[in-house]
Every structure is written in C-alpha cells, then in structure tokens.
Amino acid sequence: MDEGRPLFVQIAEEIEGSVLDGSLQEEERAPSTNELAAFHRINPATAAKGINLLVDRGILVKRRGLGMFVAAGAAERLREERRQQFADHYLTPMLAEARHIGLSVENIIQLLRERAQQSGIHE
Amino acid sequence: MSGNTAGQAIEVRSVTRRYKNTTALDDVTVSFGKDAIHGLLGRNGAGKTTLMSIITAQLWPSEGQVEVFGQTPHENEQVLPKICFVREDQRYPEDALAKHAFKAAADAYENWDWDFANRLIADFKVPQKTKIKKMSRGQKSAVAVIIGLASRAEVTFFDEPYMGLDAVARQLFYDRLLEDYAAHPRTFVLSSHLIDEIAHLIENVVLIDGGRILLDEPVEDLRDRAVTIVGRADAIAEFTTGREILHEETMGRIARTTVLGALTEAEQQRVRELDLDLQPVSLQQLIVRLTTRANAENTAEVQS
Numbered sequence: 001m002d003e004g005r006p007l008f009v010q011i012a013e014e015i016e017g018s019v020l021d022g023s024l025q026e027e028e029r030a031p032s033t034n035e036l037a038a039f040h041r042i043n044p045a046t047a048a049k050g051i052n053l054l055v056d057r058g059i060l061v062k063r064r065g066l067g068m069f070v071a072a073g074a075a076e077r078l079r080e081e082r083r084q085q086f087a088d089h090y091l092t093p094m095l096a097e098a099r100h101i102g103l104s105v106e107n108i109i110q111l112l113r114e115r116a117q118q119s120g121i122h123e
Numbered sequence: 124m125s126g127n128t129a130g131q132a133i134e135v136r137s138v139t140r141r142y143k144n145t146t147a148l149d150d151v152t153v154s155f156g157k158d159a160i161h162g163l164l165g166r167n168g169a170g171k172t173t174l175m176s177i178i179t180a181q182l183w184p185s186e187g188q189v190e191v192f193g194q195t196p197h198e199n200e201q202v203l204p205k206i207c208f209v210r211e212d213q214r215y216p217e218d219a220l221a222k223h224a225f226k227a228a229a230d231a232y233e234n235w236d237w238d239f240a241n242r243l244i245a246d247f248k249v250p251q252k253t254k255i256k257k258m259s260r261g262q263k264s265a266v267a268v269i270i271g272l273a274s275r276a277e278v279t280f281f282d283e284p285y286m287g288l289d290a291v292a293r294q295l296f297y298d299r300l301l302e303d304y305a306a307h308p309r310t311f312v313l314s315s316h317l318i319d320e321i322a323h324l325i326e327n328v329v330l331i332d333g334g335r336i337l338l339d340e341p342v343e344d345l346r347d348r349a350v351t352i353v354g355r356a357d358a359i360a361e362f363t364t365g366r367e368i369l370h371e372e373t374m375g376r377i378a379r380t381t382v383l384g385a386l387t388e389a390e391q392q393r394v395r396e397l398d399l400d401l402q403p404v405s406l407q408q409l410i411v412r413l414t415t416r417a418n419a420e421n422t423a424e425v426q427s
Contacts (some may be wrong), residue, residue: 006346007323034305041297042323043160044305080221096395 011036011050019059019074020082026075030060057081064105132157132278132310138187140173141335147173149334151187155312155327160304162325162342163314164410170334171314172210175280179208191278204233206427207276209267209284221266224255225273232274239303240273246295256320260287268296272303278310285315293317299323318407328406332414333421342406347385349409354378354399362390362397369412381412 005013015031018024031039034114036047051068056058071077098108130196133155140148148170152175155161165171176182178189180196180203189196194201215224221244229235247265250258255266264287271279285296301324304311315321330338338345348371352359356378367383381404386394394401 007344008343031247037301037305038298040323041301043326043342044301045326046323049343110189 002060007042008046008049008053011040011042011047015054016059016078017049019070020078022075023068026070028070029066030054030070032067071102131155131158133190133312134172134188134190135178136188136190137317138174138177138184138189140170140182141185145332148177148184151331151334151336153329153336153339155310155329157310158308158421159326160300160311160313160324161329162318162321163312163329163331164316164318165314165331166316166414167249168320169331171331172282173334174331175210175312175314179206179280181208204231205277206278206280207232207274207278208282209271210280210282211264211267211284211286212283213263213267217254217256219255220253221251221255221258224270226264227310228270232276234275234277236273236275239275240269243269243272243299246299247292261289261292263287265292272299275303275307275309277336280312280314282314283316286317293320297321300324318410319405322406328410330410330413332417335415335417337417338410345406345409346403349381349383349398349404349412350386351379351381351402351404351408352394352399353380353402354397358397358399359386361392362399369416381408 015024019026024030030051033044033048033051036042037044038049051060055062055068057077058071059078060068061071063069085120094108100102103111131154132225135151135153138148138151139146151170151174163171163175173182177184178191178196180198183197189244191202191206225240225244229240230235247269248365249265249269250262253262255263258266264284267284268281268288271281271284285293288296297320300311313321313325322342325342327341328338329336340348352362354377356373356376359378359380363380363382368380369383370381372379386401
C-alpha cells in the first residue's frame, strides 16, 4: 500500500475497483473486515473504516448475520461518481503539465485523437 | 480516543517514577482503550519499560495511580491474571525448557490456549530439548512471543520481545497477532522502535520521551499532523512563513520542508499554484521530528 492517501481510503478504492471491473459482482458477498485486515496486514479497525466509507455511499450493504454485500446498482453508481470526478482527477493535472511544457489545447486534442484511435475508443 | 466505544482498559493518572537520581516518568497521564492495539513508541530510555512495569504491577509508582479495568493492579489477585507482560530480558529458571515456560504460563493465565500455543511452537520452530538459557536470541524471543499470544490475556504488553526475531519471524508474529486479535479482540500494547513495521497494525500511538507523553492519538489522525512540501526554495519559504517548521533540507534551489499542522483547502490550492509537491509524512518520520523538536525545546529551557 502506498503512503499517499489514508489506508482506509485505499481499502475502499480497492473494493470499488473490484466492483467496477466485475471481479466483485452485485449482490455478491464482499470481503469481511477480518479478511481485509489479514490480507493487507492492517488493523481491523482501519479495514472497518474503509468498508464503512462504502456503506455510507450505498456501494455496500450490511445483511444482518451474513456480512457485507455489494449493493444492487453499485457498479453504475460508481461509474457515475467517477465520471463526475474525471475532469478534476485527470484533466486538471494534464492541463497543468501541458502549460509547463508549452502544449496548446489544440496540441492536446490532436494527441487525444491519436491515442483514442490507437486504443480503440471512437468518437 | 481509541476508535471504539468499549471504554478504557488502562488508566494512568499523574504517575511519576523516580530512580536514585533520575526521573523515569514525570507526571504521566494516559489511557489505553479496551480491545485495541496500541503502539507505545519512544527512544531507548524514554520511559516505555518503566511505564509498562508500573501498569503490570512489577514496579510501584513514586506518585500517582494506575488502574486496569478500574482496579489498582498492585497486589491485586483479581486483576493480575488478566495481564500478560512479555519483555525482552525475560528471566527463566536455570534448567527450564520451553515446555516448562509454557506450562507455567498455562497455569497462570485462565484463557491460555494449548492448540494455539502448539501451532505457534511449530510455526516458530521452537527447539524442544534446548534449555531456554542456551537458546539463541531469536529462539528466546519466540518463546516470549508465544507466551504473549497464547495466554490470550485481556491486556497483553509486548516490550520489544520480537527484537530478537529475524524479519521472517517478525512477519509471522505480526500475522498471528492480527489473526488472533480479529478472532479474540483484546487489548495489546506493543512497544517498538521499528515504527514503520508496526504502523499499520496499531490503532493508537502513545509517544513518550524523557518520561513525558508527547503524543496520544489514533494513527489515522496523525496523518494530518504534518506534511512535507517539496519544490523551489523561494516558493516554499513564501508558503511556510508563519508556520511551525519541523524539518528543513535544501539542495541548490530545491527545498524539502516539513511543517506542522494540516493544510486548509485554500492552502492546498496555493501549493498547486506555486507548483509545489506535497508528500505525506510517514509515522516514523513524524515520530522522529516530534521527538527531535521536544529535545530541542528542553535544551532551550535548560539554557534560558
């Protein structure tokens, strides 16, 4: 785990990632606090904090006596959240770097088109 | 605060402990929350072992009170069986084998678990026929660690017994500690100066220096205690004016400065405008910086 962000945030992001890439399906049981703590070798309280972050946002739901489950519609909700954050997380730092090295917006759009074509995203 | 609502396992109030010419603990007030893993950190001679010895009733305080589960532990047959204190310089009878030490522990602690102990004995490859006195430092440490874990005491202190363990055995210890804590929540206090190794295991940090408590906080809150800023020295100087600087290094026109306190949203915005980088401060770095600062202040007090 890297030191950049709080550990519990990283735990939450990792579960989000699994939901987004489908390795954790909706309605499926999510890893428990103790499983996360043992796997990452962290204090269970930290793991619980990460899970609670997802419960608060409706990504995970608690089923009494059974554990934590991925909520119905969780993947789409996460995708929508990420779309809203896309500009802040990716475009703002990209524009800062572009200004540094003297790339114009036109240059960026040109590069973006080329890369999109290479990676198969079409307009 | 200890991140749970289970209350306090240990309360230390205004405890002072003097040896002949030195004050090992100076008016220490601190508490340890129930069912949490605490880190007791500090330099050698800071007072860690003295504090643990007083809480576990192996030493009397010169002044002040200690309570474990609401009762004074000293000469208290109700509380003492709930407390396990494992220390690096643990002494054993002359001819004792490991099994004798485990038997004694099994008799002393009501929650002792032989299945768990035997699993640990196999994990740590404790020799059966070697007298403890003749064991290597690592083997002795393993015996001590096994007693600390398998006793399942409600309060367990580890005073760096794992220092004798090599990296592989230490990892084994951390893994077994976390597993068993998850299955049987109880109160642990780990003293260590391998701070980064235990940073993710502990929920709370108590930092002691020169017999005084410098810090007593949840680990997660400590992330906001300080931040390191890297970039052009003139921009950093402008940004850090009026802030308390914990540490400063420069290389040519580049500086790396650690300041105390979290940055506001506006300050983070300013950092981006000035094109500076923010780096988190690891627990180890923070502890070193805070201890260094405390020592500098003490020196200044003496001089003035």
